[in-house]
Amino acid sequence: MTGGHWIVNLPVRSGSSDNSSTGGYRPPLDNLGTQKTLGFLGSGLGFDTCKYALKLINQIRSNSVFNYNEPVLNKIDLPGAEPDRVIKEIEEIVGLDCSNAILCSAKEGIGIIDILNAIVARIPSPEDTSKRPLRALIFDSYYDPYRGVIVYFRVVDGTIKKGDRVYFMASGKDYFADEIGVLSPSQLQVEELYAGEVGYLSASIRTVADARVGDTITHYGRKAINSLPGYEEATPMVFCGLFPVDADQFSELRDALEKLQLNDAALKFEPETSSAMGFGFRCGFLGLLHMEIVQERLEREYNLSLITTAPSVVYRVNCVNGDTVECSNPSLLPEPGKRKSIEEPFVKIEMLTPKDYIGSLMELAQERRGQFKEMKFIAENRASITYELPLAEMVGDFFDQLKSRSKGYASMEYTFVGYKESNLIKLDIRINGDSVEPLATIVHNDKAYSVGRALTLKLKELIPRQMFKVPIQACIGSKVIASEAISAIRKDVLAKCYGGDISRKKKLLKKQAEGKKRMKSIGKVDVPQEAFMAVLKLEKEVI
The missing domain is CATH 3.30.70.2570 (Elongation factor 4, C-terminal domain)
Known part of the structure; x- marks a missing residue:
């Protein structure tokens, strides 16, 4: 946090780099930076796109345990750096052999050549699948006001050329590829991309919803039989109402949300009327952080003053007549005589904490209706605690309380596990x-x-x-x-x-x-x- 504002590391753009400077011929490297950020449920952007990944480790956190392959210890130039201690923790906590761990400092340029050489030596080249039908996985997209939606993708099978008629398998839309290319780091046009390469596509696409993250691109005339695995349509998990403080700003709020939605297909909104706060919108988000970022952008980029209602989740109401109704707004909840039961979303949460704070964090989870699942010591002084608890209990100040009770030392990771009946x-x-x-x-x-x-x-x-x-x-x-x-x-x-x-x-x-x-x-x-x-x-x- 700096200057009163949070600095958030979001998924970064891909890039292709010339690796010849490492001595002799080296193949070009396609890289994709990803961050599985807490607060974006179901948004593991990039993890299905990359076959291999480097895990940059500054310290052991919960997501360091969940996602690892080849350790790279970063920021070794700092005065307080203790690479030997961190290597020992990785071996004890993660169970990963760190005998070949690479020490680096991106700031000072230490170890960068070693990383590039290790990538070429340890990671096999992509399989030659140029004869197969085209299958390319979309991992990101953004809206350009002049060219429409620019799609970032990785070619898995086949090849794609400029001018090809391409088909998006999930959305069912087809377009002509006006421009394809790579990023080095700026956009550089090429005539053709092959299996294993990462590039971009411009095809005069009007909305981001037509090129959803996780969708498969194939040729219109020679379609692939099966799409690539891993596609999940973005489903809002957290809802809240956004109302302008000044009622005259309603149309400005609507225009701002429409512009944000061009770049963010996961953002959903619909008009809502309140007798107390006037006209506004009921908005759906992937998670808490997604909600906070959208609100911050509306206020900072569009100069809007907003009232935000308390965040809520989507409940499933099983009615007496056999129907199932999804409800994200308390005012739309069916009458007690018409409903049989109410189900709410549950998440599995794993907290990684020093042993001194185990009691206070277990107390916090139980206060939030958590169901204890497992506790294990993954090091002499560090434990992993697993609970299942309602998502509604996390959309408030759960993360703040976790940091407060552990004095900032604990970290957490959570995943959606499904709906369960509750006495709501x-x-x-x-x-x-x-x-x-x-x-x-x-x-x-x-x-x-x-x-x-x-x-x-x-x-x-x-x-x-x-x-x-x-x-x-x-x-x-x-x-x-x-x-x-x-x-x-x-x-x-x-x-x-x-x-x-x-x-x-x-x-x-x-x-x-x-x-x-x-x-x-x-x-x-x-x-x-x-x-x-x-x-x-x-x-x-x-x-």
Whole structure:
């Protein structure tokens, strides 16, 4: 983190490099930088594209254990570098033979030639499959306002030439290859690409959705029988509402989302109307980090001021009539009498931590309804803890809590495992008898009271006093589980009564009570925007 902003290492573009400088003839190297970033569920970009990979290791983290092949120890030029200790940790934790580990410093240029020589010596050349039908795997794409979508791909079988009519097997679209080439690092046109090579394609493609990551490119006239394995259409896992603070910016927000979607086919959005926050959009994201990046880009690149509702996940509702409904918005949840059960997405999480923080991290996972699966010591001072827990419990501050409780030493990796039935309910908030849909949420039955209590207390602090008493209730259906009340602003009607009969005072108080009751029946409580923003922030913390 620098200057108050997070620096995120996202998947980088591919490139072809001339390797002849290492002495004698060397084949050109196609490289692809990848980062399996926490917060992008199902977005292992590049892992299916590359047959071999170098794992750059600065320190042992959870993804160092999950993804490894050939270790390269980076940043050995730093004053605090301890390559011998790290090599020992890799052998103990990962179980990888590090006798041939390469020490390098990209900053100082140390060991780079050794890495290039090792790649040529240890990795076999691609198999010659030029006679087979074309099969090329798309691993990235971006939208160019002048040329349309530029597709990055790796040729697995066959060859592709400029002018070929190509077919995208998943989307069913076909185009003529106006331009093909390699990146060295800028785009360099070539006439033909062969098996094993990485390149780019320009074909006047209008939308990124026509060239999805993981799709297979083949020739239109000589189609491959089977597409390449590994294609999964991007499915949003986390949802939230985005509303402009200024209602006049609604059209600007829509235009900004459409522009972002040109480069990000995983971003989904649809219009949403809220009685409290006006017009906005319900947006779907791959994960938390994806959501934060999109929000940050909207605010920074398009100068939009946004209200973001608490993130939620997609629930599956099994109805009494046999239908299954997917629901990402609490307001769309079927009535209790119509639903049989509710399923929520679960993830498998593996936490890598020093042994001193095992207890606090297990406590954190159990607080979030985690189901313990396994714990093992992978080194004398380091343990791996595995839990299964609901994705909804992670979309709040789980990662922040993990770092806080471990003083920054723990790391984590999680994968989607499927849907499981849970005892979930819809928690409604009523103000003066009226349900406020933007504040409704889906919570586990065991947490309903604590969440409802926290929300009603917060609203009591933030809603201004009225001329009548305002009840604030957290309800499950018609049952009130938590309640607070904002006392009325009262005029002292007895101030003019200095004495006299008590019946006169009772008459004045009765008249005042009747007026308050009449005002309450016809009165409307306006919840200020600041209250909504504060409660939405609270929901992110307590749910």
